[in-house]
Amino acid sequence: IEVETQFPKFSYITTLDDITVGYYNSETYFPEGNTTKEDDVIDSDYIKGINDYMYNSFVRRSALLRQHNQNDIFLTGLNVYQTLVVCELLELDKPGKMLTKDPAGGCTTDELCYFNNHFTYTATVNITQEVLKPHLEEFKQKYEKFYHKVCIDTLRNYLKKRQNEVNRKEKPRVRFIQKANSDSGGICLSCLATGFYPSHINLTLFRDGQPVADHEITGGDLLPNADGTYQMRKSMEISAADKHKYTCSVTHLSLDNKLDVTLGNELLQIQKGSDKVLMILI
Template identity: 55%
Template sequence: MLPGFIERLAWITDNLNTTDIKGALVIQRLVMCKLKDNGEPGQMIVREAFRGTTTDELRYNDNYFTYNSTLNATAEVVKFHLDISMWRHENFYYPHCIKTLKGYLKKRTNQVNRKVKPIVRLLQKANPDSRGSRVMCLATGFYPRHINLTLFRDGQPVSDDEITGGDLLPNDDGTYQIRKILEISTKEQREKHKYTCTATHLNLDNKLDVSLELDHGTPFKPVLSSVLTVLALVIVTVAAVIIWRKKHAASSKDEYSSASTEEIVDTTS
Protein backbone atom coordinates (compact mmCIF):
# COMPACT_ATOMS: atom_id res chain seq x y z
CA MET A 1 0.00 0.00 0.00
CA LEU A 2 2.98 2.32 0.52
CA PRO A 3 3.64 2.91 -3.21
CA GLY A 4 -0.03 3.73 -3.61
CA PHE A 5 0.19 6.42 -0.95
CA ILE A 6 3.32 7.89 -2.52
CA GLU A 7 1.58 8.09 -5.88
CA ARG A 8 -1.51 9.60 -4.30
CA LEU A 9 0.54 12.22 -2.47
CA ALA A 10 2.25 13.26 -5.68
CA TRP A 11 -1.08 13.50 -7.50
CA ILE A 12 -2.78 15.48 -4.73
CA THR A 13 0.06 17.97 -4.33
CA ASP A 14 0.00 18.56 -8.06
CA ASN A 15 -3.73 19.27 -8.09
CA LEU A 16 -4.22 21.15 -4.82
CA ASN A 17 -2.68 24.32 -3.49
CA THR A 18 -0.16 23.12 -0.91
CA THR A 19 2.04 26.23 -0.76
CA ASP A 20 0.50 27.32 2.55
CA ILE A 21 1.07 23.96 4.26
CA LYS A 22 3.87 23.65 6.80
CA GLY A 23 5.12 20.39 8.27
CA ALA A 24 3.89 16.91 7.35
CA LEU A 25 1.30 16.22 4.68
CA VAL A 26 -1.25 13.61 5.81
CA ILE A 27 -3.31 11.34 3.57
CA GLN A 28 -5.94 9.09 5.15
CA ARG A 29 -7.45 5.98 3.58
CA LEU A 30 -10.54 4.16 4.86
CA VAL A 31 -11.32 0.70 3.44
CA MET A 32 -14.60 -1.10 4.18
CA CYS A 33 -16.02 -4.36 2.90
CA LYS A 34 -19.26 -6.19 3.65
CA LEU A 35 -20.63 -9.70 3.64
CA LYS A 36 -24.18 -10.38 2.53
CA ASP A 37 -26.63 -12.27 4.75
CA ASN A 38 -25.95 -15.44 2.77
CA GLY A 39 -22.19 -15.13 3.39
CA GLU A 40 -21.34 -13.99 -0.13
CA PRO A 41 -19.01 -11.00 -0.66
CA GLY A 42 -20.77 -7.66 -0.78
CA GLN A 43 -19.85 -4.08 -1.50
CA MET A 44 -16.44 -2.54 -0.88
CA ILE A 45 -15.91 1.18 -0.27
CA VAL A 46 -12.61 3.06 -0.26
CA ARG A 47 -12.37 6.71 0.77
CA GLU A 48 -9.30 8.89 0.76
CA ALA A 49 -8.94 12.22 2.52
CA PHE A 50 -6.37 15.00 2.48
CA ARG A 51 -6.22 17.60 5.28
CA GLY A 52 -9.39 16.11 6.76
CA THR A 53 -11.47 16.47 3.57
CA THR A 54 -12.53 13.53 1.40
CA THR A 55 -10.96 13.77 -2.04
CA ASP A 56 -11.88 10.40 -3.58
CA GLU A 57 -14.46 7.66 -3.10
CA LEU A 58 -14.42 4.36 -4.94
CA ARG A 59 -17.15 1.72 -4.66
CA TYR A 60 -16.75 -1.84 -5.91
CA ASN A 61 -19.72 -4.20 -6.05
CA ASP A 62 -20.40 -7.21 -8.29
CA ASN A 63 -17.37 -6.40 -10.47
CA TYR A 64 -18.69 -2.89 -11.08
CA PHE A 65 -16.80 0.29 -10.11
CA THR A 66 -18.12 3.77 -9.36
CA TYR A 67 -15.71 6.62 -8.69
CA ASN A 68 -16.06 10.21 -7.48
CA SER A 69 -13.29 12.75 -7.00
CA THR A 70 -13.01 16.40 -5.98
CA LEU A 71 -9.55 16.74 -7.51
CA ASN A 72 -9.12 18.95 -10.53
CA ALA A 73 -7.47 16.55 -12.96
CA THR A 74 -7.78 15.74 -16.64
CA ALA A 75 -9.75 12.72 -17.82
CA GLU A 76 -6.54 11.01 -18.95
CA VAL A 77 -4.92 11.35 -15.51
CA VAL A 78 -8.07 10.16 -13.75
CA LYS A 79 -8.36 7.15 -16.04
CA PHE A 80 -4.72 6.21 -15.49
CA HIS A 81 -5.01 6.24 -11.71
CA LEU A 82 -8.44 4.62 -11.79
CA ASP A 83 -7.18 1.73 -13.91
CA ILE A 84 -4.41 1.11 -11.38
CA SER A 85 -6.87 1.29 -8.47
CA MET A 86 -9.30 -1.10 -10.13
CA TRP A 87 -6.57 -3.67 -10.71
CA ARG A 88 -5.40 -3.41 -7.10
CA HIS A 89 -8.94 -3.76 -5.78
CA GLU A 90 -9.79 -6.78 -7.90
CA ASN A 91 -6.54 -8.61 -7.24
CA PHE A 92 -5.53 -7.53 -3.74
CA TYR A 93 -7.69 -5.21 -1.64
CA TYR A 94 -11.07 -6.84 -2.17
CA PRO A 95 -10.03 -10.52 -1.73
CA HIS A 96 -7.86 -9.66 1.28
CA CYS A 97 -10.61 -7.61 2.96
CA ILE A 98 -13.24 -10.34 2.48
CA LYS A 99 -10.84 -13.03 3.74
CA THR A 100 -10.03 -10.99 6.84
CA LEU A 101 -13.70 -10.30 7.53
CA LYS A 102 -14.66 -13.99 7.20
CA GLY A 103 -11.82 -14.99 9.52
CA TYR A 104 -12.94 -12.47 12.12
CA LEU A 105 -16.54 -13.62 11.91
CA LYS A 106 -15.46 -17.25 12.36
CA LYS A 107 -13.56 -16.41 15.56
CA ARG A 108 -16.29 -14.11 16.91
CA THR A 109 -19.36 -16.11 15.87
CA ASN A 110 -20.96 -16.21 19.33
CA GLN A 111 -20.35 -12.51 19.92
CA VAL A 112 -21.49 -11.37 16.48
CA ASN A 113 -24.61 -13.56 16.39
CA ARG A 114 -25.83 -12.78 19.91
CA LYS A 115 -29.20 -11.11 20.34
CA VAL A 116 -29.91 -8.61 23.13
CA LYS A 117 -33.12 -6.60 23.46
CA PRO A 118 -32.91 -2.86 24.09
CA ILE A 119 -33.89 -1.23 27.37
CA VAL A 120 -35.92 1.88 26.53
CA ARG A 121 -36.46 4.77 28.93
CA LEU A 122 -38.11 8.18 28.66
CA LEU A 123 -36.81 10.70 31.20
CA GLN A 124 -37.49 14.31 32.09
CA LYS A 125 -35.04 16.60 33.84
CA ALA A 126 -34.99 20.28 34.72
CA ASN A 127 -32.65 22.49 32.68
CA PRO A 128 -31.31 25.23 34.99
CA ASP A 129 -29.67 27.10 32.12
CA SER A 130 -32.92 27.79 30.25
CA ARG A 131 -35.32 27.39 33.21
CA GLY A 132 -37.10 24.87 31.04
CA SER A 133 -36.77 21.12 31.04
CA ARG A 134 -35.34 18.34 28.93
CA VAL A 135 -36.96 15.14 27.67
CA MET A 136 -34.59 12.31 26.81
CA CYS A 137 -35.45 9.16 24.87
CA LEU A 138 -32.85 6.50 25.65
CA ALA A 139 -32.30 2.98 24.31
CA THR A 140 -29.36 1.01 25.67
CA GLY A 141 -27.92 -2.48 26.04
CA PHE A 142 -28.97 -3.76 22.60
CA TYR A 143 -27.21 -5.85 19.96
CA PRO A 144 -26.88 -5.86 16.97
CA ARG A 145 -26.43 -2.15 16.48
CA HIS A 146 -29.25 -1.41 14.03
CA ILE A 147 -32.21 0.26 15.77
CA ASN A 148 -34.93 2.81 15.01
CA LEU A 149 -35.62 5.23 17.87
CA THR A 150 -38.34 7.87 17.50
CA LEU A 151 -39.64 10.52 19.90
CA PHE A 152 -43.32 11.45 19.55
CA ARG A 153 -45.14 14.50 20.94
CA ASP A 154 -48.91 14.13 21.16
CA GLY A 155 -48.74 11.27 18.67
CA GLN A 156 -46.65 13.18 16.10
CA PRO A 157 -42.93 12.55 15.45
CA VAL A 158 -40.70 15.34 16.74
CA SER A 159 -38.74 16.86 13.86
CA ASP A 160 -35.00 16.24 13.65
CA ASP A 161 -34.39 20.00 13.86
CA GLU A 162 -35.66 20.01 17.45
CA ILE A 163 -33.67 16.98 18.58
CA THR A 164 -30.05 16.75 19.67
CA GLY A 165 -28.04 13.56 19.99
CA GLY A 166 -28.95 10.49 17.97
CA ASP A 167 -25.41 9.14 17.66
CA LEU A 168 -24.91 5.40 18.13
CA LEU A 169 -22.43 4.80 20.96
CA PRO A 170 -20.79 1.59 22.24
CA ASN A 171 -21.18 0.27 25.79
CA ASP A 172 -18.40 -1.43 27.75
CA ASP A 173 -20.01 -4.86 27.32
CA GLY A 174 -20.09 -4.69 23.51
CA THR A 175 -23.72 -3.58 23.27
CA TYR A 176 -24.86 -0.18 22.03
CA GLN A 177 -26.81 2.84 23.19
CA ILE A 178 -28.51 5.80 21.55
CA ARG A 179 -30.31 8.80 22.99
CA LYS A 180 -32.38 11.63 21.57
CA ILE A 181 -32.94 14.82 23.58
CA LEU A 182 -35.67 17.44 23.25
CA GLU A 183 -35.38 20.83 24.95
CA ILE A 184 -38.66 22.14 26.45
CA SER A 185 -38.93 25.94 26.61
CA THR A 186 -40.54 27.88 29.45
CA LYS A 187 -43.48 28.61 27.14
CA GLU A 188 -44.05 24.90 26.50
CA GLN A 189 -43.94 24.26 30.22
CA ARG A 190 -47.34 25.91 30.52
CA GLU A 191 -48.78 23.35 28.15
CA LYS A 192 -49.62 19.68 28.59
CA HIS A 193 -48.02 17.25 26.17
CA LYS A 194 -47.75 13.50 25.96
CA TYR A 195 -44.35 12.20 24.90
CA THR A 196 -43.72 8.69 23.63
CA CYS A 197 -40.39 6.99 22.93
CA THR A 198 -40.73 4.22 20.33
CA ALA A 199 -38.06 1.66 19.45
CA THR A 200 -37.99 -1.05 16.80
CA HIS A 201 -35.19 -3.62 16.87
CA LEU A 202 -34.38 -7.00 15.40
CA ASN A 203 -34.86 -8.69 18.78
CA LEU A 204 -38.25 -7.10 19.51
CA ASP A 205 -41.34 -8.94 18.33
CA ASN A 206 -43.26 -5.66 18.24
CA LYS A 207 -42.32 -2.03 18.60
CA LEU A 208 -41.64 -0.91 22.16
CA ASP A 209 -43.43 2.23 23.41
CA VAL A 210 -42.67 4.16 26.59
CA SER A 211 -44.89 7.15 27.40
CA LEU A 212 -44.53 10.20 29.63
CA GLU A 213 -47.32 12.65 30.36
CA LEU A 214 -46.51 15.59 32.62
CA ASP A 215 -47.69 19.14 33.19
CA HIS A 216 -44.61 21.13 32.26
CA GLY A 217 -45.90 24.12 34.20
CA THR A 218 -45.21 22.23 37.43
CA PRO A 219 -43.01 19.31 36.36
CA PHE A 220 -41.88 18.53 39.89
CA LYS A 221 -45.08 19.32 41.79
CA PRO A 222 -45.89 15.69 42.73
CA VAL A 223 -42.34 15.16 43.98
CA LEU A 224 -42.33 18.47 45.86
CA SER A 225 -45.68 17.73 47.51
CA SER A 226 -44.44 14.33 48.67
CA VAL A 227 -41.28 15.86 50.11
CA LEU A 228 -43.22 18.55 51.97
CA THR A 229 -45.66 15.95 53.34
CA VAL A 230 -42.86 13.76 54.67
CA LEU A 231 -41.09 16.79 56.14
CA ALA A 232 -44.27 17.91 57.92
CA LEU A 233 -44.76 14.43 59.40
CA VAL A 234 -41.18 14.42 60.66
CA ILE A 235 -41.64 17.84 62.31
CA VAL A 236 -44.90 16.77 63.97
CA THR A 237 -43.30 13.55 65.22
CA VAL A 238 -40.29 15.37 66.67
CA ALA A 239 -42.54 17.95 68.35
CA ALA A 240 -44.69 15.19 69.87
CA VAL A 241 -41.62 13.45 71.26
CA ILE A 242 -40.33 16.69 72.81
CA ILE A 243 -43.72 17.43 74.44
CA TRP A 244 -43.98 13.86 75.75
CA ARG A 245 -40.50 14.04 77.25
CA LYS A 246 -41.27 17.35 78.97
CA LYS A 247 -44.53 16.01 80.45
CA HIS A 248 -42.84 12.81 81.53
CA ALA A 249 -40.04 14.77 83.21
CA ALA A 250 -42.53 17.03 85.04
CA SER A 251 -44.62 14.05 86.16
CA SER A 252 -41.57 12.26 87.52
CA LYS A 253 -40.54 15.35 89.47
CA ASP A 254 -43.99 15.70 91.08
CA GLU A 255 -44.01 12.02 92.08
CA TYR A 256 -40.55 12.32 93.61
CA SER A 257 -41.56 15.41 95.66
CA SER A 258 -44.71 13.72 97.01
CA ALA A 259 -42.87 10.62 98.01
CA SER A 260 -40.26 12.63 99.84
CA THR A 261 -42.88 14.63 101.73
CA GLU A 262 -44.70 11.48 102.85
CA GLU A 263 -41.39 9.97 104.00
CA ILE A 264 -40.65 13.02 106.11
CA VAL A 265 -44.12 12.97 107.63
CA ASP A 266 -43.83 9.28 108.53
CA THR A 267 -40.51 9.83 110.22
CA THR A 268 -41.84 12.65 112.41
CA SER A 269 -44.75 10.62 113.65
Protein backbone atom coordinates (compact mmCIF):
# COMPACT_ATOMS: atom_id res chain seq x y z
CA ILE A 1 0.00 0.00 0.00
CA GLU A 2 1.43 3.33 -1.04
CA VAL A 3 0.76 6.17 1.42
CA GLU A 4 1.50 9.83 0.68
CA THR A 5 3.47 11.64 3.38
CA GLN A 6 5.41 14.89 3.68
CA PHE A 7 8.63 12.89 3.99
CA PRO A 8 10.91 11.74 1.16
CA LYS A 9 10.32 8.19 0.01
CA PHE A 10 13.95 7.39 0.72
CA SER A 11 16.45 9.60 2.53
CA TYR A 12 19.64 9.34 4.54
CA ILE A 13 22.14 11.46 6.45
CA THR A 14 25.91 10.98 6.29
CA THR A 15 27.94 11.95 9.36
CA LEU A 16 31.63 12.00 10.19
CA ASP A 17 31.70 11.34 13.93
CA ASP A 18 29.00 13.81 15.00
CA ILE A 19 29.39 16.23 12.06
CA THR A 20 26.73 16.06 9.34
CA VAL A 21 28.50 16.04 5.98
CA GLY A 22 25.62 15.30 3.63
CA TYR A 23 21.92 14.61 3.14
CA TYR A 24 20.05 12.70 0.42
CA ASN A 25 16.32 13.27 -0.18
CA SER A 26 15.41 10.61 -2.78
CA GLU A 27 16.56 12.78 -5.66
CA THR A 28 19.58 14.92 -4.74
CA TYR A 29 22.59 14.62 -2.48
CA PHE A 30 23.37 17.83 -0.58
CA PRO A 31 26.91 18.13 0.84
CA GLU A 32 27.07 20.24 4.01
CA GLY A 33 29.86 22.42 5.30
CA ASN A 34 32.66 24.22 3.49
CA THR A 35 32.86 22.35 0.18
CA THR A 36 34.03 23.29 -3.30
CA LYS A 37 32.18 22.53 -6.51
CA GLU A 38 34.74 19.80 -7.18
CA ASP A 39 34.07 18.30 -3.76
CA ASP A 40 30.33 18.39 -4.40
CA VAL A 41 30.74 16.42 -7.61
CA ILE A 42 33.09 13.91 -6.00
CA ASP A 43 30.79 13.43 -3.01
CA SER A 44 27.69 13.06 -5.17
CA ASP A 45 29.31 10.57 -7.54
CA TYR A 46 30.97 8.68 -4.72
CA ILE A 47 27.79 8.14 -2.77
CA LYS A 48 25.39 7.86 -5.69
CA GLY A 49 26.80 4.40 -6.40
CA ILE A 50 25.10 2.93 -3.34
CA ASN A 51 21.84 4.92 -3.45
CA ASP A 52 19.99 2.57 -5.78
CA TYR A 53 21.26 -0.53 -4.01
CA MET A 54 20.22 0.78 -0.59
CA TYR A 55 16.78 1.74 -1.83
CA ASN A 56 16.25 -1.59 -3.61
CA SER A 57 17.37 -3.35 -0.45
CA PHE A 58 14.65 -1.53 1.49
CA VAL A 59 12.06 -2.55 -1.11
CA ARG A 60 13.15 -6.20 -1.02
CA ARG A 61 13.11 -6.32 2.78
CA SER A 62 9.67 -4.73 2.86
CA ALA A 63 8.29 -7.26 0.37
CA LEU A 64 9.82 -10.22 2.23
CA LEU A 65 8.58 -9.12 5.64
CA ARG A 66 5.08 -8.38 4.34
CA GLN A 67 4.91 -11.70 2.50
CA HIS A 68 5.71 -13.57 5.71
CA ASN A 69 3.78 -11.21 7.98
CA GLN A 70 3.53 -12.51 11.55
CA ASN A 71 3.79 -9.29 13.50
CA ASP A 72 1.61 -6.21 13.98
CA ILE A 73 4.51 -3.90 13.13
CA PHE A 74 4.13 -4.89 9.46
CA LEU A 75 0.33 -4.61 9.25
CA THR A 76 -0.13 -0.84 8.92
CA GLY A 77 -0.46 0.94 5.58
CA LEU A 78 2.53 3.16 6.36
CA ASN A 79 5.73 1.37 7.28
CA VAL A 80 9.07 2.91 8.17
CA TYR A 81 12.25 0.98 7.41
CA GLN A 82 15.58 2.25 8.64
CA THR A 83 19.22 1.24 8.40
CA LEU A 84 22.11 2.43 10.53
CA VAL A 85 25.49 1.79 8.88
CA VAL A 86 28.64 2.52 10.88
CA CYS A 87 32.27 1.93 9.92
CA GLU A 88 35.36 3.06 11.77
CA LEU A 89 39.05 3.69 11.29
CA LEU A 90 41.46 2.61 14.01
CA GLU A 91 44.94 3.91 14.72
CA LEU A 92 47.44 3.88 11.85
CA ASP A 93 44.55 4.15 9.38
CA LYS A 94 43.57 0.53 9.98
CA PRO A 95 39.95 -0.37 9.04
CA GLY A 96 37.88 -1.26 12.07
CA LYS A 97 34.49 -2.91 12.37
CA MET A 98 31.46 -2.19 10.23
CA LEU A 99 28.00 -2.53 11.72
CA THR A 100 24.59 -2.56 10.05
CA LYS A 101 21.45 -2.37 12.19
CA ASP A 102 18.01 -2.66 10.57
CA PRO A 103 14.77 -1.58 12.30
CA ALA A 104 11.25 -1.91 10.87
CA GLY A 105 8.22 -0.25 12.40
CA GLY A 106 10.38 1.09 15.23
CA CYS A 107 11.75 -2.33 16.26
CA THR A 108 15.24 -3.59 15.47
CA THR A 109 14.91 -6.71 13.33
CA ASP A 110 18.53 -7.74 12.87
CA GLU A 111 22.17 -6.68 13.14
CA LEU A 112 25.23 -7.63 11.13
CA CYS A 113 28.79 -6.88 12.24
CA TYR A 114 31.91 -7.40 10.11
CA PHE A 115 35.39 -7.22 11.60
CA ASN A 116 38.68 -8.92 10.69
CA ASN A 117 36.96 -10.94 7.94
CA HIS A 118 34.49 -12.35 10.46
CA PHE A 119 30.69 -11.87 10.47
CA THR A 120 28.37 -11.80 13.48
CA TYR A 121 24.63 -11.88 12.74
CA THR A 122 21.86 -11.38 15.29
CA ALA A 123 18.13 -11.54 14.58
CA THR A 124 16.07 -9.80 17.27
CA VAL A 125 12.62 -10.47 15.76
CA ASN A 126 11.68 -14.10 15.07
CA ILE A 127 10.36 -13.39 11.59
CA THR A 128 13.72 -12.09 10.38
CA GLN A 129 15.45 -15.36 11.23
CA GLU A 130 13.08 -17.23 8.89
CA VAL A 131 12.70 -14.65 6.14
CA LEU A 132 16.04 -12.89 5.86
CA LYS A 133 18.55 -15.55 6.83
CA PRO A 134 18.34 -17.36 3.46
CA HIS A 135 19.51 -14.12 1.84
CA LEU A 136 22.32 -13.64 4.35
CA GLU A 137 25.12 -15.29 2.36
CA GLU A 138 24.44 -13.12 -0.67
CA PHE A 139 24.41 -10.02 1.52
CA LYS A 140 27.67 -11.03 3.23
CA GLN A 141 29.40 -11.20 -0.13
CA LYS A 142 28.20 -7.71 -1.06
CA TYR A 143 29.20 -6.53 2.40
CA GLU A 144 32.72 -7.91 2.16
CA LYS A 145 33.43 -6.99 -1.48
CA PHE A 146 31.48 -3.72 -1.82
CA TYR A 147 29.88 -2.17 1.26
CA HIS A 148 32.90 -2.33 3.56
CA LYS A 149 35.30 -0.87 1.00
CA VAL A 150 32.91 1.93 0.01
CA CYS A 151 32.25 2.86 3.64
CA ILE A 152 35.96 2.92 4.58
CA ASP A 153 36.92 4.84 1.43
CA THR A 154 34.15 7.35 2.06
CA LEU A 155 35.28 7.74 5.67
CA ARG A 156 38.87 8.38 4.60
CA ASN A 157 37.71 10.84 1.94
CA TYR A 158 35.67 12.91 4.39
CA LEU A 159 38.31 12.69 7.11
CA LYS A 160 40.92 14.10 4.74
CA LYS A 161 38.71 17.09 3.88
CA ARG A 162 37.13 17.70 7.28
CA GLN A 163 39.90 16.73 9.70
CA ASN A 164 40.20 20.28 11.05
CA GLU A 165 36.57 20.14 12.17
CA VAL A 166 36.83 16.63 13.60
CA ASN A 167 40.07 17.30 15.45
CA ARG A 168 39.18 20.74 16.79
CA LYS A 169 39.11 21.31 20.54
CA GLU A 170 36.84 23.86 22.21
CA LYS A 171 37.34 24.53 25.92
CA PRO A 172 34.31 24.37 28.21
CA ARG A 173 32.94 27.47 29.90
CA VAL A 174 32.07 26.45 33.44
CA ARG A 175 29.50 28.06 35.71
CA PHE A 176 28.78 27.00 39.29
CA ILE A 177 25.39 28.43 40.21
CA GLN A 178 23.41 28.47 43.44
CA LYS A 179 19.79 29.47 43.66
CA ALA A 180 17.34 29.53 46.57
CA ASN A 181 14.43 27.10 46.18
CA SER A 182 11.33 28.95 47.42
CA ASP A 183 9.32 25.71 47.58
CA SER A 184 11.66 23.68 49.77
CA GLY A 185 13.53 26.47 51.52
CA GLY A 186 16.80 24.86 50.44
CA ILE A 187 19.41 25.74 47.86
CA CYS A 188 19.84 24.30 44.37
CA LEU A 189 23.46 23.97 43.25
CA SER A 190 24.08 23.57 39.53
CA CYS A 191 27.32 23.10 37.67
CA LEU A 192 27.08 23.88 33.95
CA ALA A 193 29.81 23.18 31.40
CA THR A 194 29.04 24.48 27.92
CA GLY A 195 30.68 25.28 24.60
CA PHE A 196 33.02 22.28 24.58
CA TYR A 197 34.10 19.96 21.76
CA PRO A 198 34.56 17.01 21.35
CA SER A 199 31.54 15.73 23.21
CA HIS A 200 33.17 13.53 25.85
CA ILE A 201 33.55 15.29 29.21
CA ASN A 202 33.82 14.28 32.87
CA LEU A 203 31.84 16.53 35.19
CA THR A 204 31.82 15.55 38.87
CA LEU A 205 30.36 17.22 41.98
CA PHE A 206 32.34 16.88 45.21
CA ARG A 207 31.36 17.51 48.84
CA ASP A 208 34.37 18.19 51.07
CA GLY A 209 36.59 16.40 48.54
CA GLN A 210 34.39 13.31 48.19
CA PRO A 211 32.19 12.58 45.13
CA VAL A 212 28.50 13.27 45.74
CA ALA A 213 26.39 10.11 45.45
CA ASP A 214 24.61 9.65 42.13
CA HIS A 215 21.16 9.46 43.74
CA GLU A 216 21.60 13.04 45.04
CA ILE A 217 22.33 14.42 41.56
CA THR A 218 19.93 15.28 38.77
CA GLY A 219 20.76 15.98 35.14
CA GLY A 220 24.01 14.87 33.57
CA ASP A 221 22.66 14.50 30.03
CA LEU A 222 24.89 15.54 27.14
CA LEU A 223 23.05 18.13 25.04
CA PRO A 224 24.00 19.78 21.73
CA ASN A 225 24.40 23.53 21.25
CA ALA A 226 23.36 25.29 18.05
CA ASP A 227 27.01 26.02 17.14
CA GLY A 228 28.02 22.34 17.10
CA THR A 229 29.46 22.31 20.62
CA TYR A 230 27.96 20.57 23.65
CA GLN A 231 26.78 21.28 27.18
CA MET A 232 26.19 19.31 30.36
CA ARG A 233 24.58 20.33 33.64
CA LYS A 234 24.48 18.50 36.98
CA SER A 235 22.42 19.76 39.92
CA MET A 236 21.70 18.89 43.54
CA GLU A 237 19.74 20.39 46.41
CA ILE A 238 21.18 21.18 49.85
CA SER A 239 19.76 22.77 52.98
CA ALA A 240 20.19 26.49 53.61
CA ALA A 241 22.22 25.64 56.72
CA ASP A 242 24.69 23.41 54.85
CA LYS A 243 28.31 24.28 55.78
CA HIS A 244 30.09 21.83 53.48
CA LYS A 245 32.41 22.88 50.68
CA TYR A 246 31.20 21.96 47.19
CA THR A 247 33.40 21.65 44.10
CA CYS A 248 32.59 21.11 40.46
CA SER A 249 35.43 19.25 38.73
CA VAL A 250 35.75 19.12 34.93
CA THR A 251 38.17 17.19 32.73
CA HIS A 252 38.16 17.49 28.94
CA LEU A 253 40.56 16.91 26.05
CA SER A 254 40.89 20.67 25.52
CA LEU A 255 42.17 21.24 29.07
CA ASP A 256 45.77 20.63 30.08
CA ASN A 257 44.73 20.07 33.68
CA LYS A 258 41.60 19.28 35.64
CA LEU A 259 39.44 22.37 36.24
CA ASP A 260 37.99 22.73 39.74
CA VAL A 261 35.41 25.40 40.59
CA THR A 262 34.58 25.65 44.31
CA LEU A 263 31.75 27.20 46.26
CA GLY A 264 33.08 27.94 49.74
CA ASN A 265 31.06 28.40 52.92
CA GLU A 266 30.96 32.14 52.48
CA LEU A 267 29.09 31.78 49.18
CA LEU A 268 26.33 29.69 50.72
CA GLN A 269 25.00 32.60 52.76
CA ILE A 270 22.46 33.83 50.22
CA GLN A 271 19.21 35.72 50.49
CA LYS A 272 15.95 34.09 49.50
CA GLY A 273 15.27 34.47 45.78
CA SER A 274 18.80 35.61 44.89
CA ASP A 275 21.45 33.98 42.69
CA LYS A 276 25.19 33.96 43.08
CA VAL A 277 27.29 32.83 40.17
CA LEU A 278 30.96 31.93 40.07
CA MET A 279 32.00 31.90 36.41
CA ILE A 280 35.25 30.91 34.82
CA LEU A 281 35.81 31.56 31.12
CA ILE A 282 38.82 29.84 29.62
